[in-house]
Amino acid sequence: MNKIRVIDLNEATGLFRDLFDFELQERKGDVIAVMNDKEGFTLVLSCSAALEGVPTYPEGFHVGFYVDTKEEVDRFYDRLVGKKLIQPDQGPKNMRGGYTLYFKALDGILFEITSFA
Structure with missing residues (x-):
């Protein structure tokens, strides 16, 4: 399972749905969304504002x-x-x-x- 911290959970779920064909499997309010693609990849999105503040990633992260x-x-x-x-x-x-x-x-x-x- 892979997790990405985002600021806006609605924007993030929309982007992964609309561009990458992920499907929303589960959502826990405005805090966590679990999505899957057609290959069986599970992606967890967490709203950083609700959990830890503004997300930071290491240099080169993508x-x-x-x-x-x-x-x-x-x-x-x-x-x-x-x-x-x-x-x-x-x-x-x-x-x-x-x-x-x-x-x-x-x-x-x-x-x-x-x-x-």
Whole structure:
């Protein structure tokens, strides 16, 4: 089980649902949400304001997703632009042997979407 601390639990559950197809399995008020993806990955989101204050992460921390094709990375990019979560000039790039898109959401958490195809 993996846990991410966020400031806004509603925003976080919406982002993981809408962009990454996670499903909400359980919610405990405004404090904790348990989500699962189609691969059996369990993600626990906790509202830092209710528990520990503003979340801090170590340098280099990010949430990464591998996808099968470059086209999937491009689809993520298009959805992010459509939701105004990323600027049009911040598109995917070929780097470190993959095709990668980085963006920040949920008050500064870095996300990565990469295909090695």
